[in-house]
Amino acid sequence: MKALVYKGAKQVAVEEVPDAKVAEPNDAVILLTTSNICGSDLHMYEGRTSVEVGKVLGHENMGIVEEVGPAVQVTKVGDRVSVPFNIACGTCRNCTTGWTSFCTRMNPTEGMDGAAYGYANMGPFDGGQAQYLRVPHADFNLLGLPSGTEHENDFTMLSDIFPTGWHGVVLSGMEPGDRIAVFGGGPVGLMAAHSAMLMGASQVFVVDKEPDRLTLASSIGATGVDLTLGDPVEQILEHTGGLGVDRGVEAVGFQAHDSSGEEHPELTLDNLVNVVRTTGGIGVVGVYVPQDPGLSDPSSADRVAWQYGTFFTKGQSMGTGQAPVKRYNRQLRDLIITGRATPSFIVSHEVGLDEAPDAYDKFDKRVEGYTKVLLKPNA
Numbered sequence: 001m002k003a004l005v006y007k008g009a010k011q012v013a014v015e016e017v018p019d020a021k022v023a024e025p026n027d028a029v030i031l032l033t034t035s036n037i038c039g040s041d042l043h044m045y046e047g048r049t050s051v052e053v054g055k056v057l058g059h060e061n062m063g064i065v066e067e068v069g070p071a072v073q074v075t076k077v078g079d080r081v082s083v084p085f086n087i088a089c090g091t092c093r094n095c096t097t098g099w100t101s102f103c104t105r106m107n108p109t110e111g112m113d114g115a116a117y118g119y120a121n122m123g124p125f126d127g128g129q130a131q132y133l134r135v136p137h138a139d140f141n142l143l144g145l146p147s148g149t150e151h152e153n154d155f156t157m158l159s160d161i162f163p164t165g166w167h168g169v170v171l172s173g174m175e176p177g178d179r180i181a182v183f184g185g186g187p188v189g190l191m192a193a194h195s196a197m198l199m200g201a202s203q204v205f206v207v208d209k210e211p212d213r214l215t216l217a218s219s220i221g222a223t224g225v226d227l228t229l230g231d232p233v234e235q236i237l238e239h240t241g242g243l244g245v246d247r248g249v250e251a252v253g254f255q256a257h258d259s260s261g262e263e264h265p266e267l268t269l270d271n272l273v274n275v276v277r278t279t280g281g282i283g284v285v286g287v288y289v290p291q292d293p294g295l296s297d298p299s300s301a302d303r304v305a306w307q308y309g310t311f312f313t314k315g316q317s318m319g320t321g322q323a324p325v326k327r328y329n330r331q332l333r334d335l336i337i338t339g340r341a342t343p344s345f346i347v348s349h350e351v352g353l354d355e356a357p358d359a360y361d362k363f364d365k366r367v368e369g370y371t372k373v374l375l376k377p378n379a
């Protein structure tokens, strides 16, 4: 089968690889109808993780069940399904309490709980930027979708970024009527803004520097804050009569940068601590890594120096981590079906697998309005 393979920093290629197949009795194999490129893939693409050369990338997958193993009981060949990016066993302590993103069984990497498709440090599993994908514990992990092709570009956000954006807002402790600031207007930040609207925020700010992403934020009724025009904290304080916001979401991660492009991993955390009110909450879904291989100074590669003292003094709370997709995807699917949620508003490009290397390059440079790229591997 054809698949997109990681070859080294800023190098990916479409190659022939062995077919995905049923390897364990609980497995299913999915024919991919849509597989998205994610901002998380860019951390690997830019050589900022320890992902191994030869890995098939792609953790945002949906498609049609092609084959099931002998122990699969509920999932049937021909079912249309969304595949959560978390690979979960369904029976460990974290899975049974709703934390499938921290499954203690599926990831053999020392010191890491939680597995995913095609991702650094998250287990030996290949991704779905390919024609076919192997899904372990299929009955537990897969989410059924109405058959046909309707809502394809909305449903494809259920594997990761819509639940992840929603989770960021949940982690912030937001309640109806709250004001919230989302740092990062990429796909995850825009999904957090969409989620906050659905959950009844009174005002949503989205901070970024890319004009097309700020325009998308305004298109759903959020207030775009352009960080190239000055300190985003000052801008939000001005908008709110000095009050700041009740809640904040971090949707950028460790590669946060200033308007000149220089990276400061603590920047958005500091901004959030300063713009969120005393006793307010912050949800961090932007990715931070235990060791940043992109930093030459080993004494700082394993830490981020942020304003913890201000965070403490303000009595704020913070929740972090990979999103447990299964906790939200069923409800978000139904919001899509009834037309209350339309996460496809962020889709900028739909391309075939062969065009994926070019799409990675352009998405990485954030050129030509490349906000969210959907691959159609079997179109």
Ligand SMILES: NC(=O)c1ccc[n+]([C@@H]2O[C@H](COP(=O)([O-])OP(=O)(O)OC[C@H]3O[C@@H](n4cnc5c(N)ncnc54)[C@H](O)[C@@H]3O)[C@@H](O)[C@H]2O)c1
Residues within 6 Å of the ligand: 038, 039, 040, 041, 042, 043, 160, 161, 164, 183, 184, 185, 186, 187, 188, 189, 207, 208, 209, 210, 213, 227, 251, 252, 253, 254, 255, 256, 257, 258, 267, 268, 284, 285, 286, 287, 321, 322, 323
């Ligand atoms: N926790 C999870 O489960 C989970 C799931 C998916 C993605 N993620 C992570 O979420 C983050 C965002 O993903 P994405 O797909 O939207 O990525 P993206 O790279 O497309 O978007 C990030 C955006 O942040 C902006 N940005 C950079 N510095 C900033 C700053 N100082 N202030 C405000 N905005 C700034 C960039 O201009 C960009 O538009 C990534 O770190 C990704 O790895 C986490």
Ligand SMILES: [Zn+2]
Residues within 6 Å of the ligand: 038, 039, 040, 041, 059, 060, 085, 160, 161
């Ligand atoms: Zn993703």
Ligand SMILES: [Zn+2]
Residues within 6 Å of the ligand: 088, 089, 090, 091, 092, 093, 094, 095, 096, 102, 103, 104, 105, 106
């Ligand atoms: Zn588990």
